[in-house]
Structure formats: C-alpha cells, structure tokens
Amino acid sequence: MIHILVDSNNTNQFIIFSNEFFLLSSMSSMNILRKCTYLFIIVCVTTRSSLADEFELEEFLKREYSLIKPYRGLGFSSSSQWDLMGTAVITPDYIRLTPDSQSRQGAVWSRIPFYLSDWELKVHFKIHGQGKKNFNGDGLAIWLTKERMVNGPVFGNMNRFTGLGIFVDTYPNAEKQHDRAFPYVSVMLGNGTLEYDHDKDGRSTELGGCTAMIRNSVHDSFLLIRYSHNELTLMTDVDGKQTYKECASVSGLRMPLGYYLGASSATGDLTDNHDLISLKMYQLTVERDLEEEGEEEVLLPRVDNMDQFHVDVQEEGMTAVQIFVTVLFTAMGLGVLGVVGLILYGRWKENKRKRFY
Numbered sequence: 001m002i003h004i005l006v007d008s009n010n011t012n013q014f015i016i017f018s019n020e021f022f023l024l025s026s027m028s029s030m031n032i033l034r035k036c037t038y039l040f041i042i043v044c045v046t047t048r049s050s051l052a053d054e055f056e057l058e059e060f061l062k063r064e065y066s067l068i069k070p071y072r073g074l075g076f077s078s079s080s081q082w083d084l085m086g087t088a089v090i091t092p093d094y095i096r097l098t099p100d101s102q103s104r105q106g107a108v109w110s111r112i113p114f115y116l117s118d119w120e121l122k123v124h125f126k127i128h129g130q131g132k133k134n135f136n137g138d139g140l141a142i143w144l145t146k147e148r149m150v151n152g153p154v155f156g157n158m159n160r161f162t163g164l165g166i167f168v169d170t171y172p173n174a175e176k177q178h179d180r181a182f183p184y185v186s187v188m189l190g191n192g193t194l195e196y197d198h199d200k201d202g203r204s205t206e207l208g209g210c211t212a213m214i215r216n217s218v219h220d221s222f223l224l225i226r227y228s229h230n231e232l233t234l235m236t237d238v239d240g241k242q243t244y245k246e247c248a249s250v251s252g253l254r255m256p257l258g259y260y261l262g263a264s265s266a267t268g269d270l271t272d273n274h275d276l277i278s279l280k281m282y283q284l285t286v287e288r289d290l291e292e293e294g295e296e297e298v299l300l301p302r303v304d305n306m307d308q309f310h311v312d313v314q315e316e317g318m319t320a321v322q323i324f325v326t327v328l329f330t331a332m333g334l335g336v337l338g339v340v341g342l343i344l345y346g347r348w349k350e351n352k353r354k355r356f357y
C-alpha cells in the first residue's frame with residue numbers, strides 16, 4: 001500500500017510504504033528503498049523546475065505574432081494571422097518562400113499590427129540548393145515595417161521601406177569584397193527615403209552585420225533579434241551548438257509601434273530554396289526608468305545621432321498651401337481694411353461738410 005505525504009510547505013511530495021511492508025523487508029531492501037525514494041525526490045524536483053521554465057517561456061511567447069508548425073489555415077482562412085504572397089507555399093514542416101528556381105519572389109506577412117515595445121524574435125530557417133558556392137542567391141529578409149504585402153527588389157520586398165530589415169544575403173553582388181565572406185547577415189533601418197543598394201549588398205545603409213555560413217548546412221539556422229531599451233541586438237546560431245553569437249548591436253534605435261512582421265525572399269538568375277520554419281516572438285518584461293517613461297512617441301524609425309536619419313525641419317519655411325492661405329487671408333484682410341477705411345473717410349468728410357455749413 002502506498003501513501004503520499006505532502007510536506008508542510010506543500011512543495012515536495014514523498015512516498016512511504018505502510019508498516020506491514022517494512023516488517024517483511026530486510027535491511028538491504030530498506031537501503032534500496034531509501035535510495036529509490038531519494039532518486040524519486042530528485043526526479044520530482046528537477047522535472048518540476050524544468051516544466052516551470054518551459055511554462056514561463058511559453059507564457060511570454062506571443063502566439064498572435066508567431067508562426068509555428070502546424071501552419072493551420074495560414075494565408076487562406078479568414079482567421080489566419082498571416083498572409084502568403086507570391087511563390088510562398090506551405091508544407092507540413094516549413095514555409096517555402098521560394099523554390100530553387102529563377103526569378104521567384106515569395107513572402108509571408110502578419111495581418112496584425114505589432115505593439116510590443118520590448119521583444120525577442122527567434123527565426124528558424126534553412127537555405128539550400130543545387131547551385132555551387134557563390135552561384136546561388138539571393139537570400140531572405142525578416143521585416144518589421146510600416147508597409148506590408150508589396151513585392152520589390154529588396155529580397156522580395158519594396159525598396160525605400162519604413163522600418164527594420166534583417167537581411168540574410170547569400171550572394172556577393174559587389175566585386176572585390178575581400179573583407180567579408182558570404183552569406184552575410186545584416187541590419188538596416190529604413191525611414192521611407194533611404195535606399196537599399198543591391199549592387200553594393202546594402203553596405204551604405206548597413207548598421208551592422210556578420211558572416212554566417214548557413215547555406216547547405218547540416219545544421220538548422222537560427223537568428224535572434226532582440227529589441228529592448230532602444231537597443232537592437234542581432235545574434236546567430238548556425239553551427240549546431242545551440243548557442244547564440246552576437247552579430248550586430250545598435251543602440252539608440254527608435255522604432256514606432258503598429259508596424260507589421262514579415263519574411264520575404266527572392267531569386268534572380270541564381271537560385272536557392274528559402275525555407276522558413278518558424279518565427280517565435282517573445283515579449284520581454286523590462287523595467288523602465290522615469291526618463292524612458294517620458295519619451296515621446298516615435299513617428300519615424302531612426303538611430304540617434306546618425307546623419308542618415310536626420311530629417312530637416314523647416315521651421316522658417318512654408319509649404320505652398322500655407323503660402324496660398326497666408327496670401328489669401330492677407331488680401332482679404334487688406335480688402336476689409338480698405339473698405340472700412342473708405343467708409344470712415346466718407347463719414348469724416350460728410351461730418352466735416354456738415355460742420356462747415
């Protein structure tokens with residue numbers, strides 16, 4: 001017969017056997033029993049804590065912003081939180097943004113505007129194909145942008161986008177790049193006017209990046225993008241060690257809320273399969289100091305103290321509409337003044353004539 005005892009703190013459970021059983025037992029079996037009990041307790045405690053960790057992590061996983069297997073109803077059902085675009089297709093194990101064939105563009109975009117201010121996004125993907133090294137392309141991109149569902153030349157998305165772009169560039173377009181090996185992962189922040197230059201692999205607008213040997217790898221590829229306290233950190237886990245290495249870090253980066261998450265890819269003359277396996281978004285709970293609480297709303301993405309994000313505010317100048325309205329009201333004002341002046345002059349003249357008589 002087995003009794004289960006719960007200790008006073010109600011945290012651990014112990015199992016004891018009833019007295020009848022002990023009478024029949026020898027000392028050696030008691031020793032075995034004691035060892036089994038200790039083992040049982042250890043298993044109980046460790047299982048409980050690992051379950052707690054998992055639960056804690058799950059709690060912060062934001063399912064509405066995540067894309068996880070099975071991709072039920074994705075892109076088709078009205079309740080789906082994601083839209084598919086172009087050549088993107090769903091399989092049971094991944095979303096293939098482009099197949100290993102020429103001139104394809106595919107994307108997946110969230111339908112829900114994104115309102116987390118501190119977050120962490122884990123991207124699980126695979127890029128593979130028949131082409132030999134450096135005869136493959138073009139790569140994929142992860143987005144958090146104002147615009148969505150527009151195709152174009154930046155890894156299957158529009159140029160002059162507004163927001164964040166993380167690029168996994170698998171083909172070196174620019175010549176003489178002895179200082180960097182491809183595939184190259186990088187960060188760009190667009191403000192609607194900055195342009196990604198494909199011929200230079202986006203060097204002029206890059207905020208940071210690193211080489212990551214992800215193509216045709218036996219290991220799965222992971223990116224981790226963390227945004228907290230206005231600092232963006234990009235990390236990679238590409239060699240199967242289950243550890244993230246820092247790739248880029250940008251502080252003073254300001255992101256507006258209400259943008260859309262997406263992933264896109266494109267092939268040109270050179271090709272690859274670009275497979276997205278999951279996007280897992282976690283909310284980070286952070287404490288904010290008074291200064292951060294008082295920060296005004298960010299309307300346009302920018303990085304503090306960076307010239308390329310400096311927007312000229314014409315305090316003295318006026319727009320065409322403002323000039324027109326000003327001229328119109330000035331003319332009307334002068335007209336009214338003129339009429340009043342004439343009336344007053346007429347009356348003054350009249351009075352003067354009356355007084356004269």
Ligand SMILES: [Ca+2]
Pocket residue numbers: 138169170171172173198201
């Ligand atoms: Ca490139």
